[in-house]
Amino acid sequence: MSLSWLIYNLYLPRLLGELGFAEGFALQLVALEQGIGALVEPIAGGVSDRLRQWLGSHFLVVAGGVAIAAALFVGVPAVGVLGRAGLRWGAVTWIALWAIAMAAFRAPALALLANYASPPQWPAAMGAVTLVGGLVGALRPVTTPFWLGLGPGVAFAVGSLALVGAMLALRRYQPEPLAGPIAVAFPWRSLPVLGRLALVGAATAWALRLLMGNVVPAIAERYGSDELMPIWLGLAGFLLAVAAWPAGKITAHFGVRGTVAIAAGVSAAGFGLLPMAQGPFLAFPVGLGLLAGVGTVFNGGIPLALQGVTAAWGSLAVGMYFGGFSGAMAVFGWVWPQGPDLATAHLMGAIALAGVGSLTFTVPRWPAQREEG
Numbered sequence: 001m002s003l004s005w006l007i008y009n010l011y012l013p014r015l016l017g018e019l020g021f022a023e024g025f026a027l028q029l030v031a032l033e034q035g036i037g038a039l040v041e042p043i044a045g046g047v048s049d050r051l052r053q054w055l056g057s058h059f060l061v062v063a064g065g066v067a068i069a070a071a072l073f074v075g076v077p078a079v080g081v082l083g084r085a086g087l088r089w090g091a092v093t094w095i096a097l098w099a100i101a102m103a104a105f106r107a108p109a110l111a112l113l114a115n116y117a118s119p120p121q122w123p124a125a126m127g128a129v130t131l132v133g134g135l136v137g138a139l140r141p142v143t144t145p146f147w148l149g150l151g152p153g154v155a156f157a158v159g160s161l162a163l164v165g166a167m168l169a170l171r172r173y174q175p176e177p178l179a180g181p182i183a184v185a186f187p188w189r190s191l192p193v194l195g196r197l198a199l200v201g202a203a204t205a206w207a208l209r210l211l212m213g214n215v216v217p218a219i220a221e222r223y224g225s226d227e228l229m230p231i232w233l234g235l236a237g238f239l240l241a242v243a244a245w246p247a248g249k250i251t252a253h254f255g256v257r258g259t260v261a262i263a264a265g266v267s268a269a270g271f272g273l274l275p276m277a278q279g280p281f282l283a284f285p286v287g288l289g290l291l292a293g294v295g296t297v298f299n300g301g302i303p304l305a306l307q308g309v310t311a312a313w314g315s316l317a318v319g320m321y322f323g324g325f326s327g328a329m330a331v332f333g334w335v336w337p338q339g340p341d342l343a344t345a346h347l348m349g350a351i352a353l354a355g356v357g358s359l360t361f362t363v364p365r366w367p368a369q370r371e372e373g
Helices: 002-018 025-055 059-074 076-111 119-138 140-150 152-172 188-223 226-242 244-254 256-276 280-308 311-335 342-360 367-372
Strands: none
Touching: 002 025, 002 059, 002 076, 002 119, 002 140, 002 152, 025 059, 025 076, 025 311, 059 076, 059 152, 076 152, 076 311, 119 140, 119 226, 119 244, 119 256, 119 280, 140 152, 140 226, 188 226, 188 256, 188 280, 188 311, 188 342, 226 244, 226 280, 244 256, 244 280, 256 280, 256 342, 280 311, 280 342
16 A cells, blocks of 8 residues: 555656646645545445444455555556546546545555454554555655656556555455354444544644654754755654554553553654754754654554444444544645644644544543453
């Protein structure tokens, strides 16, 4: 999934430019996709849970979503050619449908953590997922010439094959399905919890976006040069990814709610104190602390969602979390296409993380998971 998004983001501005769209249209399209994803992800999660109750496994939903996404993805370069022949809005629709298809199976795919690991192992398992995805993004400055050198046809084909290959590998280790169809009532009493999970996802998204889009570039610009900016951003992404593994281990040991709340509180203080951290000997340690803290908060989101509702509706909970995450990213992209000023970013980051810390303790541990933390 991370590789496909990397290729998509590298080629999207070029493809849209060749179709005659203005330079800023790519940002608007991404924000629109994220807004649609905010609606699609909870629905897809709920449908996945209901199908699991009928079929005994989430895997068929994930496999179907991957197959559709892979087919749409490999066709992007072709519809780009057709778009240049006069069907440019048809090409944009195809591209948007791929992004929506990816959003549709994200929650069911990550909810599979509950099948492959026991509750105490969820944070560590999520740490592995975050580590791999983060490393793909962190290596973007180094790998960009390679992917662009392949050309869109080959690059998009590789991305499609990676999706299908991952699905086949997942199938090899898929646990046995449930013994037979079951019916679990929709968790109406969990609606407030689902709403709070969406707010946690939204606040986490803003904190992550402000950190990587504003704070890290500001530190790099202050103590480095513009030429080294891609390296600084890649290094920050690398540190954020690497921090996921120890974060998962720590969360598994101390519990999801406590670890996420403490990390959010410390990170909120870091956002607030960063303007006073003058000089590299203060700014860099605070920046590193923010990367570790926000990484811990992000890594704990899925385990927090999975433990907040009954196991039969875990995919819905993950979908609500990602729905809030995508919705917040969409709003951010429309309101601040280039990001807010640095003072506003510090204040917003502190408020967002303080919100995460406060909301975390309002998400209950479902009785089945209480013994495991």
